[in-house]
Amino acid sequence: MSDHAKPTTADLKSDPDRFWxxxxxxxxxxxxxxxxxxxxxxxANRFADLVERIPMVKKLADGNGVTRITEIEDGAxxxxxxxxxKSYPMSYLENNRFDKLTQWLDKLTxxxxxxxxxxxxxxxxxxxxxxxTNSPIRIRHSSGTSxxxxxxxxxxxxxxxxxxxxQDYFCGFGNEPDADVSGFETMPVIFPSYRKxxxxxxxxxxxxxxxxxxxxxxxxxxxxxxxxSADALSLGGRLSAAESKGELGEFKLSPKLIERRDxxxxxxxxxxxxxxxxxxAMADRFKGQRVAxxxxxxxxxxxxxxxxxxxxxxxxxxxxxxxxxxxxxxxVLPSDWYKTVTNFLGVTGLRDGFGxxxxxxxxxxxxxxYYHLPPAYIPYILSIETGEPLPRTGEQTGRLGVYDLTRTxxxxxxxxxxxxxxxxxxxxxxxxxxxxxxxxKDISRVGAADGGDDKITCAGxxxxxxxxxxxxxxx
Numbered sequence: 001m002s003d004h005a006k007p008t009t010a011d012l013k014s015d016p017d018r019f020w021x022x023x024x025x026x027x028x029x030x031x032x033x034x035x036x037x038x039x040x041x042x043x044a045n046r047f048a049d050l051v052e053r054i055p056m057v058k059k060l061a062d063g064n065g066v067t068r069i070t071e072i073e074d075g076a077x078x079x080x081x082x083x084x085x086k087s088y089p090m091s092y093l094e095n096n097r098f099d100k101l102t103q104w105l106d107k108l109t110x111x112x113x114x115x116x117x118x119x120x121x122x123x124x125x126x127x128x129x130x131x132x133t134n135s136p137i138r139i140r141h142s143s144g145t146s147x148x149x150x151x152x153x154x155x156x157x158x159x160x161x162x163x164x165x166x167q168d169y170f171c172g173f174g175n176e177p178d179a180d181v182s183g184f185e186t187m188p189v190i191f192p193s194y195r196k197x198x199x200x201x202x203x204x205x206x207x208x209x210x211x212x213x214x215x216x217x218x219x220x221x222x223x224x225x226x227x228x229s230a231d232a233l234s235l236g237g238r239l240s241a242a243e244s245k246g247e248l249g250e251f252k253l254s255p256k257l258i259e260r261r262d263x264x265x266x267x268x269x270x271x272x273x274x275x276x277x278x279x280x281a282m283a284d285r286f287k288g289q290r291v292a293x294x295x296x297x298x299x300x301x302x303x304x305x306x307x308x309x310x311x312x313x314x315x316x317x318x319x320x321x322x323x324x325x326x327x328x329x330x331x332v333l334p335s336d337w338y339k340t341v342t343n344f345l346g347v348t349g350l351r352d353g354f355g356x357x358x359x360x361x362x363x364x365x366x367x368x369x370y371y372h373l374p375p376a377y378i379p380y381i382l383s384i385e386t387g388e389p390l391p392r393t394g395e396q397t398g399r400l401g402v403y404d405l406t407r408t409x410x411x412x413x414x415x416x417x418x419x420x421x422x423x424x425x426x427x428x429x430x431x432x433x434x435x436x437x438x439x440x441k442d443i444s445r446v447g448a449a450d451g452g453d454d455k456i457t458c459a460g461x462x463x464x465x466x467x468x469x470x471x472x473x474x475x
Contacts, residue, residue, distance in 0.1 A: 013041035016405035028434035155409025165361020197228035304344035314346030325353035370438035
């Protein structure tokens with residue numbers, strides 16, 4: 001929570017960013033009728049402000065005949081399909097047309113990129129760095145498991161909100177024991193993956209170092225100190241796609257990527273030493289300390305399994321903070337995975353989270369086992385059969401769409417590939433005391449036959465990256 005005065009309803013209608021000035025208890029205590037009033041006005045303001053500034057929004061609105069927002073339900077017609085963020089031709093990447101890719105990105109943001117000349121760029125990583133250096137945009141990309149990366153043009157304020165959201169993730173509600181969490185700036189952050197990159201976690205780590213740790217990189221400990229390359233991720237996804245079609249023999253690489261092969265492989269060959277340093281830091285440097293651990297359930301289980309096999313137990317202080325999410329993504333863990341994780345970490349009572357790259361911040365499950373959506377996020381549930389919005393009352397099951405009201409530099413509305421059950425909170429409030437809509441943990445993917453399309457995910461990124469490096473080593 002910031003030091004600003006508590007915002008009024010009128011403040012939140014005109015500037016929903018002010019939700020970040022509220023504590024978790026305050027956010028989830030706003031009466032439901034008042035929340036709806038705020039959301040209706042804030043959504044109308046966002047649409048009026050952005051429809052003429054973001055070409056893709058204008059195109060979607062014109063196509064659906066939307067000229068203004070008068071009700072929350074109107075926003076359902078303005079949810080971007082996930083594929084909008086990878087709607088560029090694949091030839092842009094294959095032929096190094098990063099000038100064209102920049103023009104495409106320009107249609108998705110309020111920032112003017114028309115003056116940028118990316119015609120000399122010949123890798124995705126270099127293009128991302130070019131945009132970083134020459135604009136306020138900080139691109140975040142997906143894992144590209146299909147071979148085609150999604151690119152989200154996040155603005156500078158997104159990462160400040162994301163850091164606040166990360167801190168709020170650990171804060172409880174009302175009289176819960178963790179209602180007031182502090183001391184983030186003194187806790188080392190442990191992330192069992194790559195330190196650098198342009199995925200959501202890497203951008204969050206950058207903001208932590210800059211803001212919380214005063215530039216001290218030693219406060220962030222990762223399994224791999226290098227960069228998760230967007231080029232390698234794209235290659236890994238394309239390899240899988242080519243292999244499934246029997247076209248692997250026809251696969252071609254750009255000369256620049258071949259030039260970078262030795263650097264990629266040298267980083268891979270350092271993996272064993274990087275792993276030794278990582279586990280030594282956890283077992284020795286941070287033994288018994290209060291730390292924050294960030295990762296997917298699978299990532300955290302993997303380090304717990306390796307650590308336990310080496311005889312390490314109860315490594316951190318019990319009051320350490322653990323953020324784990326991402327679901328299992330098709331992976332089957334041992335039935336005792338939770339015990340393995342808690343015994344290694346020395347932290348009990350872990351709660352998983354729900355979020356996605358399109359949202360500024362994730363939300364943690366409540367003590368009753370539900371994912372509560374803060375009022376800055378407007379949820380929509382659409383019929384999987386017809387695509388029509390379902391009633392915003394009682395309990396409904398369908399495809400999840402969300403509008404993030406805190407987005408100001410890109411459009412906040414998107415349609416996920418998640419099939420969810422929502423309890424709107426009007427007739428069935430949660431026993432934890434939080435006000436508002438909440439999702440059950442029965443979350444699955446909408447099937448391809450139902451028009452399913454994965455939301456932007458990062459769970460498959462390390463595997464895609466490793467697949468690419470293995471391929472490069474055979475050349």
